[in-house]
Amino acid sequence: MKENLVLSFQSVWAHKLRSFLTMLGIIIGIAAIITIVSTIKGTNEQIKQNLIGAGNNAVVLQVYQNDYPLEFSYQQAPDGIRPVDERMRNHLANMNGAADASLFYSRQYVDNVFYQNTRFGGGMAGIDSHYFDIYGYRTLYGRDFTQDDYDSARKHVILDRRAANTLFNGENPLGRTLEINREPFAVIGVVEMSAQFQPTINSLNDYYMYADAGEGQIFIPDAVWEILYKYGEPKSVVIAAQTTDDMATVSQKAGDILTANLVSEQLRQEQQISYRGRNLMEDAQQLQQIATATSRQLVWIAAISLLVGGIGVMNIMMVSVTERTREIGLKKALGAKRKRILGQFLTEAAVLTTIGGILGVASGIVMAKLISRFMGMPTAVSIPAAVAATVFSVVIGLIFGLLPAVKASKLNPIDALRRE
Amino acid sequence: MLVEMKQICKDFPVGKGVSHILKSVDLSVEEGDYLAIMGPSGSGKTTLMNILGYLDNQTSGEYLLDGVSYEASSDGRLAKVRNEQIGFVFQSFYLMPKLTARENVALPLLYAGVPKKERLARADEALTYVGLGDKLLSKPTTLSGGQCQRIAIARAVVTKPKLLLADEPTGALDTATGAQIMRIFQDLNEQGTTIIMITHELAIAKCAKRIMYIRDGVLTSERREEGADA
Numbered sequence A: 001m002k003e004n005l006v007l008s009f010q011s012v013w014a015h016k017l018r019s020f021l022t023m024l025g026i027i028i029g030i031a032a033i034i035t036i037v038s039t040i041k042g043t044n045e046q047i048k049q050n051l052i053g054a055g056n057n058a059v060v061l062q063v064y065q066n067d068y069p070l071e072f073s074y075q076q077a078p079d080g081i082r083p084v085d086e087r088m089r090n091h092l093a094n095m096n097g098a099a100d101a102s103l104f105y106s107r108q109y110v111d112n113v114f115y116q117n118t119r120f121g122g123g124m125a126g127i128d129s130h131y132f133d134i135y136g137y138r139t140l141y142g143r144d145f146t147q148d149d150y151d152s153a154r155k156h157v158i159l160d161r162r163a164a165n166t167l168f169n170g171e172n173p174l175g176r177t178l179e180i181n182r183e184p185f186a187v188i189g190v191v192e193m194s195a196q197f198q199p200t201i202n203s204l205n206d207y208y209m210y211a212d213a214g215e216g217q218i219f220i221p222d223a224v225w226e227i228l229y230k231y232g233e234p235k236s237v238v239i240a241a242q243t244t245d246d247m248a249t250v251s252q253k254a255g256d257i258l259t260a261n262l263v264s265e266q267l268r269q270e271q272q273i274s275y276r277g278r279n280l281m282e283d284a285q286q287l288q289q290i291a292t293a294t295s296r297q298l299v300w301i302a303a304i305s306l307l308v309g310g311i312g313v314m315n316i317m318m319v320s321v322t323e324r325t326r327e328i329g330l331k332k333a334l335g336a337k338r339k340r341i342l343g344q345f346l347t348e349a350a351v352l353t354t355i356g357g358i359l360g361v362a363s364g365i366v367m368a369k370l371i372s373r374f375m376g377m378p379t380a381v382s383i384p385a386a387v388a389a390t391v392f393s394v395v396i397g398l399i400f401g402l403l404p405a406v407k408a409s410k411l412n413p414i415d416a417l418r419r420e
Numbered sequence B: 001m002l003v004e005m006k007q008i009c010k011d012f013p014v015g016k017g018v019s020h021i022l023k024s025v026d027l028s029v030e031e032g033d034y035l036a037i038m039g040p041s042g043s044g045k046t047t048l049m050n051i052l053g054y055l056d057n058q059t060s061g062e063y064l065l066d067g068v069s070y071e072a073s074s075d076g077r078l079a080k081v082r083n084e085q086i087g088f089v090f091q092s093f094y095l096m097p098k099l100t101a102r103e104n105v106a107l108p109l110l111y112a113g114v115p116k117k118e119r120l121a122r123a124d125e126a127l128t129y130v131g132l133g134d135k136l137l138s139k140p141t142t143l144s145g146g147q148c149q150r151i152a153i154a155r156a157v158v159t160k161p162k163l164l165l166a167d168e169p170t171g172a173l174d175t176a177t178g179a180q181i182m183r184i185f186q187d188l189n190e191q192g193t194t195i196i197m198i199t200h201e202l203a204i205a206k207c208a209k210r211i212m213y214i215r216d217g218v219l220t221s222e223r224r225e226e227g228a229d230a
């Protein structure tokens, strides 16, 4: 084995140019695959980051019935859900893997918000002082809520940029009055999610961030919400996980804690009501699958290049067998068995394609880096893919080297020796 | 009897027909014998040698080596016989140009599965025996024809085979160098190696214990007319 490896390297080295040209097909094929896989992985990681990690790794927990969140615009909250209090918030914020937590009320669509005669069709949230931090909102104009706004339940409202645009059409909204549930609310500020928390992929952007909030989002202090909507309704919870990887466990654990502490046994059993996190991971995976599937087709094209490369290897190994007929004959005359000759040529083919594979992986990584740098596409080098590609190139060598190696091993020693 | 051949025939396809190169060869060689075979060019000497060395099959006839027939043996079995029982010396040496002298000589031991250390030790011993103890690490390309042929002899005898087959071992060498090779053969034969040697030169053939002639596809002991060889 070791002898064979040494011999193979010598023989590859002895025909440097020829070996390189032969490897070229393998190099190109492997490089293309590594580049494509890096691009897929980069895109997928970005999807994950954008979607799941958007808004500071926010994990939102809501009251669910079966598999759907309860929307309190249309229905009253069922009896038997106790309110989430500050103690519980604190507990959740200090959970393993959690960084902060906020309690809020929310409506996906409101129909009782007007500016003069314009009805606002977006969403509304009644928030506490942690909310903006967790979602990464920053104040664009005006100011944030103060402690006094919360404590004294001031009728103040903050708009996000989109709501400001839909309602005020470029006019300065500060100081204007909105009518919410027939009560006047003063606009005190406009906020925007800071860039780093915003998804950068447009489709996701549209789909997930703004689909919910079509015309934007407005915020009022949670204390005011409780006055506006007089019946008690359960608050939702948003927890900032420390890392994206913590999100799933935080979501799971927090959901269990909230359900166990706040939802009555009866509701749980009879109406399947529980606190749950929206499974963003599943959403992300679906999108990732779409991205992966499209790029997979490119991998097939690269595979054809590998096939052509493999045939090139087979061809050059055939030439090598012919060239070395006498060497083969001599070895057989000295007592080398078929297996040994077979092994020698298989090893040589595998060494050839493995070197090609390694060069291919290296150039694929370089390509991927160049693509991220000059085309702005996200790429991430996948170590398993690099290892798999290298192993695969060994296999190509073994497959395409087999025919020439068998041919060599079956040479009649005398026919082989006779050739001068 | 080490070698026992009865009515060995060998045909080669020529165009649509066949040409009978060996018509009926009978040959008996005892252990310790030293036989030279002479004959005109194209008479089938190399063909006979190849059959003796299991590099080729006879078309018909029986060949026993040390009492065993290897007809219809597997490729692996024949490789083992070639490796263990037979040593080859060819006219044009057939050394591996990229290997050192000792690596060349150690090659048959590699195929026999001898561990590396022992392989190299035995190769060095064989090379010292043929007088090349100072050229262990030289490559064949840097050595003279006589030296190359001595490496080839060392390689042939390193496995201590019973039968040494030599096809014109001095054919590519000058007279003085040829004589040197013959002294080695002489010594090997005295130590018990059976030798069958093909040659064109009567002077070389006379080093052997006996001479046989091949003509018209048969092997005979008597020498007919002069001048057919050389």
Ligand SMILES: Nc1ncnc2c1ncn2[C@@H]1O[C@H](COP(=O)(O)OP(=O)(O)OP(=O)(O)O)[C@@H](O)[C@H]1O
Pocket (backbone or CB within 6 Å): B012, B013, B021, B039, B040, B041, B042, B043, B044, B045, B046, B047, B048
């Ligand atoms: N594989 C083959 N196919 C066809 N003819 C062959 C084959 N091998 C040998 N021959 C023929 O058989 C004849 C004998 O060849 P061989 O090599 O045995 O002669 P030789 O006695 O060794 O001659 P020389 O003294 O020149 O070496 C030649 O005519 C050769 O052309």
Ligand SMILES: [Mg+2]
Pocket (backbone or CB within 6 Å): B045, B046, B047, B167
């Ligand atoms: Mg000949």
